[in-house]
Amino acid sequence: MQRVLSGIQPSGIPTLGNYLGAIRNWVPMQNDHDCLFCVVDLHAITVWQDPKELLRQTREMAAALIACGLDPERCVLFVQSHVHSHVRLAWIFNCVARLGWLNRMTQFKDKAGKDRENASSGLYVYPNLMAADIHAYHATRVPVGEDQKQHLELANDIAEKFNHDYGVDFFPHVEPHILGVAARVMSLRDGTKKMSKSDPSDQSRINLTDDAEAIALKIRRARTDAEPLPSEVQGLEGRPEARNLVGILAAITDTAPEAVLREHGGKGFGAFKEVLAEALIAHLDPINERMRRLLAEPDAVDAALRRGAERANAIADPIVSRAEALVGFLPR
Numbered sequence: 481m482q483r484v485l486s487g488i489q490p491s492g493i494p495t496l497g498n499y500l501g502a503i504r505n506w507v508p509m510q511n512d513h514d515c516l517f518c519v520v521d522l523h524a525i526t527v528w529q530d531p532k533e534l535l536r537q538t539r540e541m542a543a544a545l546i547a548c549g550l551d552p553e554r555c556v557l558f559v560q561s562h563v564h565s566h567v568r569l570a571w572i573f574n575c576v577a578r579l580g581w582l583n584r585m586t587q588f589k590d591k592a593g594k595d596r597e598n599a600s601s602g603l604y605v606y607p608n609l610m611a612a613d614i615h616a617y618h619a620t621r622v623p624v625g626e627d628q629k630q631h632l633e634l635a636n637d638i639a640e641k642f643n644h645d646y647g648v649d650f651f652p653h654v655e656p657h658i659l660g661v662a663a664r665v666m667s668l669r670d671g672t673k674k675m676s677k678s679d680p681s682d683q684s685r686i687n688l689t690d691d692a693e694a695i696a697l698k699i700r701r702a703r704t705d706a707e708p709l710p711s712e713v714q715g716l717e718g719r720p721e722a723r724n725l726v727g728i729l730a731a732i733t734d735t736a737p738e739a740v741l742r743e744h745g746g747k748g749f750g751a752f753k754e755v756l757a758e759a760l761i762a763h764l765d766p767i768n769e770r771m772r773r774l775l776a777e778p779d780a781v782d783a784a785l786r787r788g789a790e791r792a793n794a795i796a797d798p799i800v801s802r803a804e805a806l807v808g809f810l811p812r
């Protein structure tokens with residue numbers, strides 16, 4: 481069975497984008513893969529996180545993952561900082577990866593923005609930590625969206641260089657697991673920007689903690705143009721907000737944008753938004769309810785994460801200890 485690893489940052493409340501683009505696709509993988517999923521708090525602090533918020537968001541993210549269908553008995557669900565192998569291997573990879581490789585990472589350029597001198601060094605070496613997340617488990621498949629493919633290529637470059645430098649065939653090649661319906665959910669305020677949990681505007685996103693009223697209001701207020709919906713997808717060209725709302729309804733109802741437009745083409749946005757809000761509420765309400773129940777018993781969530789960390793550590797520690805021995809570290 482292939483070993484799969486993926487992570488999500490507790491940098492805010494999980495959004496509809498995280499759900500449609502990642503979490504929902506992880507759930508069926510539990511049936512036929514050896515799955516590890518982690519809440520990547522070490523990655524989250526590459527940009528400033530308020531300590532109290534980070535703690536709350538880490539637990540909340542874990543509860544969201546369970547509420548969406550990840551079963552801590554069928555997958556290994558844990559918090560990244562609880563398993564020290566990640567940072568042990570990341571340091572070795574910091575010394576394997578070349579500066580030239582990191583300089584090419586487009587996500588650093590996007591996230592650091594114009595004030596690059598002020599970005600944390602953690603943000604710069606983020607891809608090395610991601611490579612360590614994967615290789616600490618000898619994972620061979622990583623579910624990724626388009627934006628993470630470059631990091632995955634880097635993880636393979638690092639593994640190859642490590643194997644070459646130390647004359648071993650130790651870290652395996654990692655394959656991207658291309659996710660089903662390519663759901664890239666955009667901001668409700670700007671159809672050209674990705675929906676993000678750290679966007680300063682709460683109106684730009686649907687949070688998995690939003691109740692029915694909040695969802696309906698955000699969809700009603702979502703930015704659109706003045707034209708009615710087209711009947712064919714070609715008609716969405718140059719209309720990013722319309723494309724986004726059609727894409728969301730298609731993804732949440734497991735259908736194609738073409739089918740959505742066959743049914744709703746010609747409608748104005750007022751009527752279409754009502755249909756969309758109703759579909760979202762029907763889908764997200766049970767998740768919201770499960771999350772609330774889980775968070776009413778935070779000790780149980782923390783206990784599940786502790787068990788997950790023990791299981792993760794049992795896999796990663798021997799692999800990372802072997803890597804340290806290959807590097808020439810004196811055994812403890």
Ligand code: AQP
Pocket residue numbers: 487488489490491492495497498499500501502503623624625627628663664665666674675676677678679
């Ligand atoms: N808008 C999105 N549409 C589709 N997929 C998305 N993902 C994130 N946003 C969208 C996918 O969610 C997974 C986990 O993401 P992450 O938390 O590790 O980092 P991110 O991609 O940076 O997510 P956010 O929500 O935008 O977080 P912040 O605001 O902190 O940067 C990934 O698989 C990602 O593709």
